[in-house]
Amino acid sequence: MTISVNAKDLVSVSVGGAIVHPGFPGLPAEPYRLSADGRPFLLPTWGGIVYNVSVGDSAFGWAADCIHPGISIKAADDMKNRGLTVFACVGNTAVVMTGRAQGAKGVVTGKSGRFSEQLILHFPKSVRKEMSVGDQIVVRSVGIGMLVDGHPGVTCKSLSPTLFDVLAKRTNNGKMEIGVVATIPSHLVGAGAGLSSDAGSLHIQSTDRAALAKAGLDTLRLGDIVAFEDTDSRYNHGYLRGAVSIGIVGQTDGPRAGFGPGVTVLMTAPQGELGCFPAPDANLKTLLNLED
Structure with missing residues (x-):
C-alpha cells in the first residue's frame, strides 16, 4: 500500500x-573544551567547508568535536537564520549563488544543535574544493506543513517530500513503520533534550562505549536513518513512554559528555502511531544517490 503526503x-x-x-x-x-573524563582538548568543530568527511562515512573515530560533514x-542575523534552519528540510x-562554484547543486542533510544553529549541506568533494567561506547558498525549502495521509498522529519535522518518497516504509495494523539502521534506547538520548525540535539536533550519548555497542550504535554512519525509543519530538524533545521519533545522523561523535552523533528528527508520534523495522542500508547517500 502506497503511503502518500499532501505534497x-x-x-x-x-x-x-x-x-x-x-x-x-x-x-x-582559551579555546580548549573538556572531554567526558575531564581532559582538555582542542579539535576541529562545526562550521566551514569540511573536505574529507561526507555523508556515508563513519559517525565515529574522527579527531573532531561534532563535525558537520x-x-x-x-544567515546573517538571528531572525533570518531562524527562518533558514526552520524552513529548510532534509x-x-x-x-550556490556566488563564487567559483556558482551554479553547483547540493542537498540539505541535517541541522546543527544549540550554540551553532547551522544548516548542513552535502556537495561533492570536487565542488567543495572550489568553494569559499562566505559563498552565498540558496535552499529551495519545501516540507513544512507536510501531513501523512491516513496517519494523523504522525508529525513531520524537517522532512522533504523528496526524502519521504524514498524512505523504506510500510503500514502495519494501522501504524506507519519506517526502515531504520538502528534504534536508540531512551537512556542514550543526550544533548538537545528539552529544546525545540524544529531547527536543531538531538544527540546520542556515547561516553559509555559498552552501552553503545550493546545497542548496535557503534557502527553508525553519517546519513543513517535511526529511531529514538520513548522520545516525543512534536514540539520539544522529551521522554514519553511509547513515543517514537525517526531521524537522520547528521553530525559526528565528539569527546564531550552528552555529545555523541547528532541526529536531525524527521518524524515523531506520541502514542504508538509510528514504528520502525530493520533496514541496514537506510542511508541518505543511497536513498538520494549522493555523489562523493
Whole structure:
C-alpha cells in the first residue's frame, strides 16, 4: 500500500545563508573544551567547508568535536537564520549563488544543535574544493506543513517530500513503520533534550562505549536513518513512554559528555502511531544517490 503526503499543498520558498567560518566563543579566553573524563582538548568543530568527511562515512573515530560533514551555512542575523534552519528540510536542493562554484547543486542533510544553529549541506568533494567561506547558498525549502495521509498522529519535522518518497516504509495494523539502521534506547538520548525540535539536533550519548555497542550504535554512519525509543519530538524533545521519533545522523561523535552523533528528527508520534523495522542500508547517500 502506497503511503502518500499532501505534497501538492506545500509551499516552496527560498531561504539562504553563507558558508560560515568555524569559530570559538570569546570567553573563556582559551579555546580548549573538556572531554567526558575531564581532559582538555582542542579539535576541529562545526562550521566551514569540511573536505574529507561526507555523508556515508563513519559517525565515529574522527579527531573532531561534532563535525558537520560537507558544508555549513548560516544567515546573517538571528531572525533570518531562524527562518533558514526552520524552513529548510532534509532532502531540499541547495544552489550556490556566488563564487567559483556558482551554479553547483547540493542537498540539505541535517541541522546543527544549540550554540551553532547551522544548516548542513552535502556537495561533492570536487565542488567543495572550489568553494569559499562566505559563498552565498540558496535552499529551495519545501516540507513544512507536510501531513501523512491516513496517519494523523504522525508529525513531520524537517522532512522533504523528496526524502519521504524514498524512505523504506510500510503500514502495519494501522501504524506507519519506517526502515531504520538502528534504534536508540531512551537512556542514550543526550544533548538537545528539552529544546525545540524544529531547527536543531538531538544527540546520542556515547561516553559509555559498552552501552553503545550493546545497542548496535557503534557502527553508525553519517546519513543513517535511526529511531529514538520513548522520545516525543512534536514540539520539544522529551521522554514519553511509547513515543517514537525517526531521524537522520547528521553530525559526528565528539569527546564531550552528552555529545555523541547528532541526529536531525524527521518524524515523531506520541502514542504508538509510528514504528520502525530493520533496514541496514537506510542511508541518505543511497536513498538520494549522493555523489562523493
